[in-house]
Amino acid sequence: MMKKLLMILFISAPFIAQLVVLPFANRIDPIVLGLPFLQFWLFLWIVLTPLFTFGIYLLQKSQGGLD
Structure with a gap:
């Protein structure tokens, strides 16, 4: 049950x-790593999304869902 909840997360x-929080992140200040906050937010999730996908893969592999 916990693994299913983690997979949904x-x-x-x-x-x-990227969709729900985006209107709240739509601002220029603060500048993070030389980028406006919105651009930094989008680039951050471009990097994090494959990590979440890999986490889903590992959960399915531990449950025996992949051969």
């Missing part, structure tokens, strides 16, 4: 971060 986190 891994699936929904990038979606929520």
Whole structure:
């Protein structure tokens, strides 16, 4: 049950971060790594989304869902 909940979290986190939170992140200040905050936010999730996908893969592999 816990692994299923974790998998749902891994699936929904990038979606929520990029679509639901995006209007709240739509601002220029603060400048992070020389980028406006919105651009930094989008680039951050471009990097994090494959990590979440890899986490889903590992959960399915531990449950025996992949051969």
